[in-house]
Amino acid sequence: MITLNINKKSYNVEVDPDTPLLWVLRDTLGLVGTKYGCGVAQCGACVVHLNGEAVRSCVTKVSWAAEQKVVTIEGLAEKHDHPLQKAWQEVDVPQCGYCQSGQIMSAAVLLRENKNPTDQDIDAAMSGNICRCGTYLRIRSAIKLAAEIQRKAI
Amino acid sequence: MNKNMQRYLLPGKTMAVLAILISVVGFMSFSFKNESAFSNAKHGAIKDSLESVRAFMDVYNVLMSPRCMNCHPSGDVPLQGDDSHQHTMLPRRGKDGKGIYAMKCSNCHQPTNLEGLNTPPGHPNWHLPPANMKMVFQGKTPAQLARQLVNPKTNGNKNLKQLIEHADDGLVKAGWDMGEGRTPPPMSHAEFKKAWVTWIEKGAYAPKGK
Numbered sequence: 145m146i147t148l149n150i151n152k153k154s155y156n157v158e159v160d161p162d163t164p165l166l167w168v169l170r171d172t173l174g175l176v177g178t179k180y181g182c183g184v185a186q187c188g189a190c191v192v193h194l195n196g197e198a199v200r201s202c203v204t205k206v207s208w209a210a211e212q213k214v215v216t217i218e219g220l221a222e223k224h225d226h227p228l229q230k231a232w233q234e235v236d237v238p239q240c241g242y243c244q245s246g247q248i249m250s251a252a253v254l255l256r257e258n259k260n261p262t263d264q265d266i267d268a269a270m271s272g273n274i275c276r277c278g279t280y281l282r283i284r285s286a287i288k289l290a291a292e293i294q295r296k297a298i
Numbered sequence: 299m300n301k302n303m304q305r306y307l308l309p310g311k312t313m314a315v316l317a318i319l320i321s322v323v324g325f326m327s328f329s330f331k332n333e334s335a336f337s338n339a340k341h342g343a344i345k346d347s348l349e350s351v352r353a354f355m356d357v358y359n360v361l362m363s364p365r366c367m368n369c370h371p372s373g374d375v376p377l378q379g380d381d382s383h384q385h386t387m388l389p390r391r392g393k394d395g396k397g398i399y400a401m402k403c404s405n406c407h408q409p410t411n412l413e414g415l416n417t418p419p420g421h422p423n424w425h426l427p428p429a430n431m432k433m434v435f436q437g438k439t440p441a442q443l444a445r446q447l448v449n450p451k452t453n454g455n456k457n458l459k460q461l462i463e464h465a466d467d468g469l470v471k472a473g474w475d476m477g478e479g480r481t482p483p484p485m486s487h488a489e490f491k492k493a494w495v496t497w498i499e500k501g502a503y504a505p506k507g508k
Contacts, residue, residue: 184417185406186386198400203412242498250400269399272387272406 149262150175151219152278159257161207168192168206177217177245181274184214188273192216217245220252227297228252231290239277247273251287260291308416350500356485358440363483365473369426370435375435376426395426410467411477419477421469427454444497444504462498465491 149153150173157172164183169175169192171277178201181189185200192201193215194208220226238244247270254261254269261269266284275283360366368377374391375384391397397405408425411417427433431454435443446452448461456464464470474487483490497503 184414186416191400191405197402197405199405203406203408203418205408208408253400265399268388268390269401272389272401 146206147208148209148210149215150214151216151270157206159206163206164202165192165204165206165214166201169201175218177285179242179245181243181246183274185258186274187243188246188250189243191249191273193249193253196253196256198250202284215249217249220248226252227290227293228255228286231286234289235282235286237279237282237286239275239279243273243275243277247275247283251283251290255291255294259295261287264265327345338469345501347501347503350503351502352503353438353493353496354444354503354505355488357497358443360485360490360493361435362438364481365476365483366470367435370433371426372434372436374429390465391426391429391432393429395428397425398407400503411475413478415479417477417481418476419472419475421472423469425469430502440505441507444502448498448502448504458502460497461493461502465494478506 146157146159148157148168155173157168159168159172161255164187166178166180169178170180178192179189180202183202185203188200190200190202191198193199194204195213206247210251223229228251232238232244232248232275237247250270250273251279258265258269263284266287268278270283270287302498310395336424351474361370364377364380368385371377373384375388376391377383378385387401389401390398396400397403401427403424404425406418408418408420409422412420431452433446433454450456453461455474471487473483478483484490485493
């Protein structure tokens, strides 16, 4: 039995300790906002926060997440109104949408650590998240807008 | 002073020229020799420049192998693979060597290796050298790397004892636990450690050349 703390809720799961966290989130707990892309930490579709860091859940064994603080896209903001989520809607970022939860979770770490990121900061922070639709320019715009929303809210 | 005595004394100008010549010749002979970083051999070992340099060349071959050099790049992006190409996704060194923002090393490099080809190798303390002391291996000649390794200002502030102990550092040893599909360094860790200790204890000489 492994105890997980996900989006401020506690779950007990009966899974092999080596199971990737991603499978537990999606298949065991039904939190399907986090996506499977490559399975080898190359694409960023599966990014969730583990103790505040943007880890790739496809290569994170569930045992490493036990008793730690996990946040998925479903729990990024209680009312789904995180500045990034607002900006994403405003800019209409997604095309197919598959990579977007990973993009937003990575961007959330950037905005936590850098309140006013430049294009260069954004590119450096987001270079591990691939978008096959090529929405990179809209992602960049949305991150800048989210930074603005975040600054105004403070 | 009589004239006879003056004949036996060299004029001031000649003395100065001779002094400069002697200094230059002395300096040149020093710079063409293997260069020792330590004035005294430690741990009771006797300094031996030939043995020290021979051991260092084994050390050099290991340090320049992808398993070591990939995390000691000349730029701020680590290298990857047996061909030491730039790491895909271009993760950056960051101030502490542990990456930046959503691109921190440990976001993908987990505490242990994962099964399967092309999965990120793991270690609990995965990182590059920090930005204020990059400890670059890539592109260094044997002489340059040897000098860099023995200088506390360029080796992570390590003294001789700490340098010897560094052979058993967890992240150094991770080079021999490289995960599936990666070529190991050219000798075992035990052989490397022997060469490392020999190099240092025999005087930590830098090979000849630039």
